[in-house]
Amino acid sequence: MMESEDSTETESASGDATQNCGSGTSSAERLAPELVRELYHQHAAEMLAFLQGVLRDGDRAREALQNTFQRMLESGHTARLDSIRGWLFRVAFNEAMALRRRQSARDRTLQRFVSTQPPTEIETQLPETEIIRAEDVARLKEALKQLPADQREVVERRMHRDETFAQIAADLKVPLGTVLTRMRLALQKLQKTLGRPPSKD
Amino acid sequence: MSPTPANLTDDPGMEADPRFLQAVQFVLGDLSAHEQAAFEAALIDDLGLCELVAQATRLTHGVQLALAESDTPVVPATPTDVRRDRWLVAAVATLATGVAAGFFTTLTAPSTPASTQAAARLVSLWRDAGRIHSVAALSETTVDAEVRDTTGDDRVPNWMLAAVSLENRPSRPPLPGNSPAEPWEDN
Numbered sequence: 001m002m003e004s005e006d007s008t009e010t011e012s013a014s015g016d017a018t019q020n021c022g023s024g025t026s027s028a029e030r031l032a033p034e035l036v037r038e039l040y041h042q043h044a045a046e047m048l049a050f051l052q053g054v055l056r057d058g059d060r061a062r063e064a065l066q067n068t069f070q071r072m073l074e075s076g077h078t079a080r081l082d083s084i085r086g087w088l089f090r091v092a093f094n095e096a097m098a099l100r101r102r103q104s105a106r107d108r109t110l111q112r113f114v115s116t117q118p119p120t121e122i123e124t125q126l127p128e129t130e131i132i133r134a135e136d137v138a139r140l141k142e143a144l145k146q147l148p149a150d151q152r153e154v155v156e157r158r159m160h161r162d163e164t165f166a167q168i169a170a171d172l173k174v175p176l177g178t179v180l181t182r183m184r185l186a187l188q189k190l191q192k193t194l195g196r197p198p199s200k201d
Numbered sequence: 202m203s204p205t206p207a208n209l210t211d212d213p214g215m216e217a218d219p220r221f222l223q224a225v226q227f228v229l230g231d232l233s234a235h236e237q238a239a240f241e242a243a244l245i246d247d248l249g250l251c252e253l254v255a256q257a258t259r260l261t262h263g264v265q266l267a268l269a270e271s272d273t274p275v276v277p278a279t280p281t282d283v284r285r286d287r288w289l290v291a292a293v294a295t296l297a298t299g300v301a302a303g304f305f306t307t308l309t310a311p312s313t314p315a316s317t318q319a320a321a322r323l324v325s326l327w328r329d330a331g332r333i334h335s336v337a338a339l340s341e342t343t344v345d346a347e348v349r350d351t352t353g354d355d356r357v358p359n360w361m362l363a364a365v366s367l368e369n370r371p372s373r374p375p376l377p378g379n380s381p382a383e384p385w386e387d388n
Contacts, residue, residue: 053258141267
């Protein structure tokens, strides 16, 4: 059985993943560390990107990622391998929400103290993960040059200068909907440039 | 194989997931609290939406990196620099104004009566150079002019009268008991 409330949430979040699980949770039924490491190589970058999007904080996203794969090591055997990706997203989301709750409950001093605790076994074994490759950045740079000037301007002002869409619309003296349309068109093109997340497969 | 920028078109048939813009707005923190709560509630069961969030995060991060790399670094002036520059400009402007004002004053200011009189006298002496037989006369004139220039007083000082009288004194000493009173002696 799971020891903590978070673990219980993880179990329930996995939903149909329990169909194939055995009733026991002994170490003999757990996933092999080599398999966890392989799954990490395949999915960690995408999970990290997802967690960073949810938490908007790189450090906390990495912490949630470590927790997610810690869960996988402990209870990943309860999921079917063909749905392991969905299982990972759900566990990652629950870990992110749990982190956010804890973050709001603790003060920053305590949070810094917790972050200095010795790393667990899984943390020392898993390599660093980046959410985007250098070649993807280079392709995006070229794609940005190809954008129409009005679309590029909206992208640049929103993503680089951190202006709001409302500010951009007011400054350009165009309706907010026009700005959002330009952004959407630009994103469609840039999205196709991006390619798959970094992994070893 | 990843698409290249050359493949990118405005083809309306190439429609991506319409929720992608919302995912980007979620990542950028543009959604209202209510919209964010609804979006996160959808994330729990929607694997496709989770993937969109991951993709939006990668795209946002990548675009920010790309734009930062392609930017020409511009170092904004700090408030201290601005203050220093303002002081420098003010100092230079003041100095230039002072120099210009001084130059203008020199050109346009009328001569003082004393200096004009002395200059006219000098010119007159030069003009009548042939009639000047004594260097002492010129020296006296010059000294006179200098004295008047500096003091503004036309009176000859006593020390100068005394000096001139000493020069005119006879070299032979006067006879005892028959010495007239010297002009500089007070009786």
